[in-house]
Amino acid sequence: MLAELVQHVVNGLILGGGYALMGIGLTLIFGIMRVVNFAHGELFMLGAFFLYTLFSLWGLNFFAASLLAVAGVAVVGALVERLILRRLRDQPIEIPMLAMVALSVIIQNAAILIWDPSPKTIRHPFSPVPLTLGPIHVVAIRVFAGAVAVALIAGAHLFIQKTRLGRAMRATFQDTDMARLSGVDVDRIYMFTFAFGAALAGASGALLGAVFWVYPAMGDLAALKSFAVVIMGGLGNFLGAIVGGLLLGVAESLGAGYISSGYKDAIGFVLIILLLLWRPQGLFGKKGLAR
Amino acid sequence: MSIRALWGAAAGALWLALPVLGVDDYYLHLLVMAGIFFLLAAGMNLLLAAGQLNLGHTAFFGIGAYASGLLGIHYGLSPLWTLPAGACIAGVAGWLLGMLTLKLRGAYFVLVTIGFAEVIRLVATNWTDLTQGPMGLAGVPPFNLATERFTLTSKRDYYYLITVLAGATLWTTARLLTSRIGRALRAVKENEALAESSGISAYRYTMLAMVTACVLAGAAGGFYAHYITFLSPELFGFQNTVTMAVMVVAGGQGTVLGPAVGALVFTFVPELLRMAAFYRMLLYGAILLLVVMFMPQGLVFYLRRFGASPAATPVGPARDGATFEAGAGVGESPAGSALSVAHITVRFGGLAAVDDLSLELGRGEILALIGPNGAGKSTAFNVITGFQSADAGRVRFGAADITGEPPYRIAERGLVRMFQRTSIFPESSALDNVLTACHRLARTGLAGVLCMSRANRFEERSQIERARDMLAFVGLGHKESELARMLSCGEQRLLGLAIALAPAPSVLLLDEPAAGLNAVETVRLMGLIEGIRGHGLSVLLVEHDMKLVMGLCDRVVVLNYGIKIAEGTPAEIQRHPEVIRAYLGTGGVVARP
Numbered sequence: 001m002l003a004e005l006v007q008h009v010v011n012g013l014i015l016g017g018g019y020a021l022m023g024i025g026l027t028l029i030f031g032i033m034r035v036v037n038f039a040h041g042e043l044f045m046l047g048a049f050f051l052y053t054l055f056s057l058w059g060l061n062f063f064a065a066s067l068l069a070v071a072g073v074a075v076v077g078a079l080v081e082r083l084i085l086r087r088l089r090d091q092p093i094e095i096p097m098l099a100m101v102a103l104s105v106i107i108q109n110a111a112i113l114i115w116d117p118s119p120k121t122i123r124h125p126f127s128p129v130p131l132t133l134g135p136i137h138v139v140a141i142r143v144f145a146g147a148v149a150v151a152l153i154a155g156a157h158l159f160i161q162k163t164r165l166g167r168a169m170r171a172t173f174q175d176t177d178m179a180r181l182s183g184v185d186v187d188r189i190y191m192f193t194f195a196f197g198a199a200l201a202g203a204s205g206a207l208l209g210a211v212f213w214v215y216p217a218m219g220d221l222a223a224l225k226s227f228a229v230v231i232m233g234g235l236g237n238f239l240g241a242i243v244g245g246l247l248l249g250v251a252e253s254l255g256a257g258y259i260s261s262g263y264k265d266a267i268g269f270v271l272i273i274l275l276l277l278w279r280p281q282g283l284f285g286k287k288g289l290a291r
Numbered sequence: 292m293s294i295r296a297l298w299g300a301a302a303g304a305l306w307l308a309l310p311v312l313g314v315d316d317y318y319l320h321l322l323v324m325a326g327i328f329f330l331l332a333a334g335m336n337l338l339l340a341a342g343q344l345n346l347g348h349t350a351f352f353g354i355g356a357y358a359s360g361l362l363g364i365h366y367g368l369s370p371l372w373t374l375p376a377g378a379c380i381a382g383v384a385g386w387l388l389g390m391l392t393l394k395l396r397g398a399y400f401v402l403v404t405i406g407f408a409e410v411i412r413l414v415a416t417n418w419t420d421l422t423q424g425p426m427g428l429a430g431v432p433p434f435n436l437a438t439e440r441f442t443l444t445s446k447r448d449y450y451y452l453i454t455v456l457a458g459a460t461l462w463t464t465a466r467l468l469t470s471r472i473g474r475a476l477r478a479v480k481e482n483e484a485l486a487e488s489s490g491i492s493a494y495r496y497t498m499l500a501m502v503t504a505c506v507l508a509g510a511a512g513g514f515y516a517h518y519i520t521f522l523s524p525e526l527f528g529f530q531n532t533v534t535m536a537v538m539v540v541a542g543g544q545g546t547v548l549g550p551a552v553g554a555l556v557f558t559f560v561p562e563l564l565r566m567a568a569f570y571r572m573l574l575y576g577a578i579l580l581l582v583v584m585f586m587p588q589g590l591v592f593y594l595r596r597f598g599a600s601p602a603a604t605p606v607g608p609a610r611d612g613a614t615f616e617a618g619a620g621v622g623e624s625p626a627g628s629a630l631s632v633a634h635i636t637v638r639f640g641g642l643a644a645v646d647d648l649s650l651e652l653g654r655g656e657i658l659a660l661i662g663p664n665g666a667g668k669s670t671a672f673n674v675i676t677g678f679q680s681a682d683a684g685r686v687r688f689g690a691a692d693i694t695g696e697p698p699y700r701i702a703e704r705g706l707v708r709m710f711q712r713t714s715i716f717p718e719s720s721a722l723d724n725v726l727t728a729c730h731r732l733a734r735t736g737l738a739g740v741l742c743m744s745r746a747n748r749f750e751e752r753s754q755i756e757r758a759r760d761m762l763a764f765v766g767l768g769h770k771e772s773e774l775a776r777m778l779s780c781g782e783q784r785l786l787g788l789a790i791a792l793a794p795a796p797s798v799l800l801l802d803e804p805a806a807g808l809n810a811v812e813t814v815r816l817m818g819l820i821e822g823i824r825g826h827g828l829s830v831l832l833v834e835h836d837m838k839l840v841m842g843l844c845d846r847v848v849v850l851n852y853g854i855k856i857a858e859g860t861p862a863e864i865q866r867h868p869e870v871i872r873a874y875l876g877t878g879g880v881v882a883r884p
Contacts, residue, residue, distance in 0.1 A: 030398065036401065086589075088583075095540070098536055099583045104576075110570040224405065224406065228402075272405065273403060276391075276403060284696070
């Protein structure tokens with residue numbers, strides 16, 4: 001009984017790590033740029049497909065392919081910001097939102113044309129034999145995914161807190177005009193933030209794609225869930241995204257295990273609605289941050 | 292007949308004649324689908340006018356469709372009943388969701404609505420007993436009006452039916468958007484606090500927009516169910532919502548015809564792209580992106596020549612310098628003191644921002660509330676006007692206890708606040724700003740607005756007259772059609788005063804009205820306040836500008852660290868040692884001229 005519970009929780013935490021990575025990216029993009037990135041799921045999907053192409057199709061080393069895949073998504077993110085979002089900066093919030101929706105349609109359909117719609121598996125170099133840690137059985141790839149997620153989250157946190165660029169990002173988040181007056185190149189920060197968020201989403205996609213499978217529509221559900229995560233944690237709240245992501249992962253895993261796997265995707269949304277009834281600003285959000 | 296009406300009549304006639312002209316059934320089908328999407332886009336547009344983007348709108352479409360379909364299949368009810376039933380059920384669902392989510396704003400609302408639609412989709416997919424799940428619900432009976440003879444079979448019949456529904460939708464949304472209700476919605480979007488202060492309940496008006504949108508979506512769903520006769524959970528898919536959002540934004544949000552233009556164009560564009568087969572969705576996304584990037588105001592903007600833009604209130608010849616008419620007799624005439632505040636205390640954690648404050652504002656009096664920064668003056672204002680709740684104490688407006696009432700309710704009673712710094716509706720013209728503020732004076736109800744009753748039309752005209760008078764009084768008569776955010780800072784402040792005076796208040800609260808104004812502008816402001824004094828208005832103002840305070844006010848109350856330290860005439864206050872110590876400092880103080 002207990003072993004089963006622990007198993008679900010561990011699986012949930014690993015899944016949650018992936019959600020947290022998505023959530024961090026999304027919340028940073030919203031917090032700093034005030035853009036709701038509806039293409040986030042597609043960036044996630046691109047990370048998985050880049051890995052698939054580099055590793056499964058072109059035969060690069062798995063770890064090198066992973067790094068390059070993430071870098072590739074970062075480049076895509078930078079391009080999107082420079083070519084599309086920069087033009088739309090002065091428009092009301094609906095306009096960049098819809099532009100991102102349009103972009104997600106474009107990317108997803110391009111993916112269908114480039115790679116076909118059938119799901120693919122990435123034959124990673126890890127053994128399929130589960131490792132046993134006490135009562136828990138975890139496949140090596142999942143341990144890898146979990147470990148990398150933790151490392152990336154910690155790395156992102158350190159980056160934002162300790163580096164000069166991270167400080168500039170935080171300044172832009174708190175008061176864009178003051179940041180400009182202090183010599184921060186806000187244009188560059190925006191581009192970097194979007195690329196950074198995209199990279200995190202791409203990493204999440206590569207990791208989860210390696211654990212599960214890869215198909216063009218995989219971004220849809222991932223996007224919706226990362227929105228749930230971000231709402232739970234409070235828009236713009238880094239720590240909240242991490243906690244939200246882990247919570248969602250565990251809730252889904254427990255829900256699938258004990259209630260029903262058909263409805264497991266709904267759990268996240270029901271949770272948000274309930275949470276927002278109780279605390280409209282999210283778990284950690286500050287009141288009045290929504291606009 | 293105006294040019295606009297002529298074009299409208301021509302378009303309408305062409306539309307009605309199309310089936311007779313022998314247009315192919317396939318194109319009639321597309322037009323029917325365009326009509327259905329118009330109902331959906333129009334609803335979304337209405338809610339967006341209030342500032343809320345509902346990206347779960349397709350859920351209400353699906354709810355209406357399934358409700359109608361299931362009622363038709365299981366109970367054999369005629370679509371005459373199931374369509375309204377579907378619309379009502381969707382409306383109720385919208386009301387419930389609104390109750391839960393309309394306290395959220397902006398991005399939060401968007402994300403929760405997406406989540407809602409997803410949940411409904413999952414329910415529809417998994418609750419196979421009810422909905423047949425992904426297999427879909429087939430066999431929905433087609434339209435019949437209770438007897439076999441009147442079963443609608445041909446495309447043409449459905450075409451005319453959707454025309455009726457679309458026509459009703461167009462009329463309703465046009466009436467709502469161009470009336471005071473539309474002004475109220477836009478006010479909520481542009482400056483919610485100011486809207487509340489003008490007597491507009493943000494919650495109620497947004498809810499009105501939401502429920503109307505959901506009823507329209509439900510009606511569209513019901514029609515769809517009996518037209519296509521097959522339903523699947525894909526109706527709840529995000530794809531649909533994307534389509535609707537495209538139609539609204541690319542058509543021209545906030546306009547009456549935008550959703551119609553968007554619905555027509557974006558029903559036909561995918562069909563034209565059908566040739567491109569594989570690349571169809573990709574091209575559709577690209578077109579959408581280009582439209583959003585390069586034409587964010589929508590297609591209607593470019594059709595403005597045909598009069599399709601939202602009706603900004605027409606302006607007449609410029610007026611100058613009217614005298615102020617308080618419009619007395621509207622709302623409660625306070626007996627005794629106009630406003631009394633008793634033992635108000637507000638704590639933030641351990642700190643008392645306002646500590647046991649009591650004051651009385653006499654009728655026709657001008658009372659100043661002064662004190663150093665952080666003394667608690669704005670907090671006191673927030674409590675009086677309902678933007679903040681006090682931990683103790685009561686606020687009376689005349690004979691009525693208004694403690695804890697929401698801001699719009701307090702404004703409705705005749706207690707109006709002018710906010711600190713500039714508070715206007717930036718995207719509306721100066722005239723529309725003041726006209727919006729006349730909201731509380733309206734007496735005709737929703738029915739009157741929808742039917743354009745004579746009473747309603749008369750009311751609109753008299754409110755426009757009043758608004759123009761107010762603008763002339765503050766000296767902005769020549770700037771009626773100017774966009775509010777284009778006015779200079781001083782002009783915006785004057786506009787703010789006009790907004791505060793428009794609803795014929797009996798008590799006016801002015802929050803640092805002279806802040807940021809130069810000497811000339813301050814003198815002008817003083818003149819205006821003097822000008823309204825004799826008309827039965829009582830004024831409570833917070834100010835730092837001592838010349839204004841000493842020159843204008845009958846009495847002064849001094850606050851320091853949340854506590855009232857002195858009260859009296861300006862002369863008494865100038866000499867009061869506590870006040871001098873806390874605030875005015877030593878050295879020369881401006882004496883009354």
